Amino acid sequence: MPDFLPPDLQAQRQQVGDLAATVLVPLRDDPSLTPECRAAQVRAVSQAAGLYALTQTEAAPELTLLVLRETLAQHGVGHLPGLFGASAGVLQGVAEPLRSSHLLPMLAGDKHTAFAFTEPADAPRATWARVDGEHLVVTGRKSYVTGGADAQFLTVLVEIDGQGPAMVVIDTHTPGVTLTRRFTSLDGSHHAAFAFEQARVPRHHAIGAPGDGRGRALAKISALRRAIAADCVGTMAGVIDLVAQELQRERRGGARAASERVRLRYGELRIQAYAVRATVYRTARLVDAGLDAVNESIAAKVLATEAANQAVDTAIQLVGGEALVDGHPLAAALRRLRVLRLAEGETDTLRVNVARGHLDLGKGRL
Ligand SMILES: Cc1cc2nc3c(=O)[nH]c(=O)nc-3n(C[C@H](O)[C@H](O)[C@H](O)COP(=O)(O)OP(=O)(O)OC[C@H]3O[C@@H](n4cnc5c(N)ncnc54)[C@H](O)[C@@H]3O)c2cc1C
Numbered sequence: 001m002p003d004f005l006p007p008d009l010q011a012q013r014q015q016v017g018d019l020a021a022t023v024l025v026p027l028r029d030d031p032s033l034t035p036e037c038r039a040a041q042v043r044a045v046s047q048a049a050g051l052y053a054l055t056q057t058e059a060a061p062e063l064t065l066l067v068l069r070e071t072l073a074q075h076g077v078g079h080l081p082g083l084f085g086a087s088a089g090v091l092q093g094v095a096e097p098l099r100s101s102h103l104l105p106m107l108a109g110d111k112h113t114a115f116a117f118t119e120p121a122d123a124p125r126a127t128w129a130r131v132d133g134e135h136l137v138v139t140g141r142k143s144y145v146t147g148g149a150d151a152q153f154l155t156v157l158v159e160i161d162g163q164g165p166a167m168v169v170i171d172t173h174t175p176g177v178t179l180t181r182r183f184t185s186l187d188g189s190h191h192a193a194f195a196f197e198q199a200r201v202p203r204h205h206a207i208g209a210p211g212d213g214r215g216r217a218l219a220k221i222s223a224l225r226r227a228i229a230a231d232c233v234g235t236m237a238g239v240i241d242l243v244a245q246e247l248q249r250e251r252r253g254g255a256r257a258a259s260e261r262v263r264l265r266y267g268e269l270r271i272q273a274y275a276v277r278a279t280v281y282r283t284a285r286l287v288d289a290g291l292d293a294v295n296e297s298i299a300a301k302v303l304a305t306e307a308a309n310q311a312v313d314t315a316i317q318l319v320g321g322e323a324l325v326d327g328h329p330l331a332a333a334l335r336r337l338r339v340l341r342l343a344e345g346e347t348d349t350l351r352v353n354v355a356r357g358h359l360d361l362g363k364g365r366l
Contacts (some may be wrong), residue, residue: 003281006062008168009064020047020075028077035081042082043109055084056107059215062287066230069112074241076329079336086113089220090155091166094207102153102169115141116170116194117217127196128159130169134203136168138176138196141307148172148192149182155207156196159216164211174199187339192355199219222294223346225301226287229280232308232340235333236273239308242329243269243315245263256318265314272307279303286365295357295364298350304346312337 005013023045027038044050051068054060072078091103091113103112119126120143127140138158145154151172158168170177178200180191208216247257247266256262283300288292312333316323331356341347357363 003277005067009067009341012064013067015049016051016071017075019045019051020072024077024080025075028080030278035093038080042080051083051232052085056209057086058088061284062226063281066226066284067225069230070234070237070280072276073231073236076235076332078234078236085109087319089115089223090216091169092216095113098169098174098204099162110150110340112147113153113155114135114145114148114192115217115220116145116148116154116156117147117221118142118144120193125219126330127156127161128161129201130161130205131163135200136203136206138170138200141180141193141195143181143193145192145194146189148161148194149179149190154194157213160206160210162222165213166206166210167208167213168201168217169207170196170201171201171207174201176200185339189339202210204263216224218294221344222297223256225279226283228340228344229276229283229297229300231303231337232304232337233273233277233280235337236269236276236308236311239312239315239330240266240269240273240335243318246319261316265318267309267313269314272311276300276304276307295354296358298345298354299364301344302347302350302354305337308337309341325342331333 023044027033027041030038033041043052054068071079072083077083086106086109088103088107091098091106094103098357102111106113120141124143125140127138129136129138129141131137139157140158142154142156145151148154153169155172156168156170158166160168161164172179172194173249177199178195178197180195181192182190184190209211213317243266244257247262248255257266262338278302282295284362286296312330316330316334319330322328325331345353354364
């Protein structure tokens with residue numbers, strides 16, 4: 001039994017693979033669809049297949065989530081907007097009134113949110129708030145807020161005077177909140193920067209106990225890191241399939257697969273993909289066993305993103321210039337994968353975090 005996946009998950013993987021090949025790939029490639037229309041159709045298909053709600057179901061096993069993400073990525077559709085419902089994320093378990101005003105509308109898709117964690121490099125101070133009666137008065141800036149321009153509210157990491165870090169829900173129409181910049185990154189995703197100038201936010205918009213903001217943010221970021229790692233595993237598998245077809249194709253002078261130097265490169269692609277997949281599955285199993293997997297999630301993310309970037313680069317060398325033509329699957333994979341070495345934690349910073357996790361906190365497994 002490959003990868004020791006339970007039979008029901010193997011069946012689910014097969015179904016999702018079929019759905020990707022027969023429905024999602026044609027939707028991805030249909031030039032007549034606007035992005036909004038494509039997202040709506042993907043969402044409808046995903047809902048009908050029972051995929052959409054998986055990210056919103058607390059009980060969904062991590063291994064299931066990651067194997068299905070990997071399967072979608074292998075078909076080159078894992079990034080399509082509309083595939084998965086917004087997860088509760090840092091709003092997990094919030095009490096009323098935030099539950100009704102923000103969490104439930106977000107899960108229903110009626111309100112969009114974005115995660116505001118990163119500070120611009122030139123910010124003089126991390127975003128902070130003072131308590132004023134029943135309000136927090138928030139000042140500061142955030143950058144690289146993915147989907148921020150379309151969000152009705154942000155979850156913002158804020159340093160509250162005298163209390164410590166908190167994740168705070170801030171409606172984007174609040175006076176004092178300004179969208180200062182919209183931009184698009186190499187992979188085509190949209191981001192925004194925000195300024196907060198004495199923005200008054202109800203005090204109950206601070207989620208959880210005082211001071212536990214970083215912990216909440218970290219739980220969300222860890223889940224995203226594993227999702228990225230699974231996406232890389234699938235993308236690597238798709239890239240390897242494509243390279244194999246190219247190498248075996250008959251051409252003048254014979255198929256490239258006959259060359260030993262080409263085989264060396266191809267073999268290395270497979271070895272890396274094997275190691276990365278094993279790492280991601282093991283990390284999922286740690287999470288499903290209820291164990292602390294912060295460091296392992298970092299290790300999986302760094303290993304997977306670095307290996308996948310290297311793999312697509314090698315694949316392009318093997319296939320040749322045609323692979324760099326806009327619209328080629330390898331050119332598209334290169335654009336998507338490159339940002340993942342920075343998003344949710346830059347590689348070297350994460351390496352240092354893993355070192356700190358073990359040397360200073362005694363955490364992390366080999
Ligand atoms: C596609 C994409 C989507 C994103 N979405 C979001 C989002 O939704 N919300 C959000 O909050 N953020 C988001 N980000 C931001 C992302 O989390 C940051 O880009 C990432 O954490 C790296 O931070 P940085 O860009 O400030 O780079 P830095 O952390 O400044 O790193 C740049 C370089 O400086 C080095 N460096 C950093 N610190 C030190 C030091 N102390 N000493 C020596 N060298 C150092 C690093 O190793 C690295 O080489 C997104 C980024 C991308 C690319």
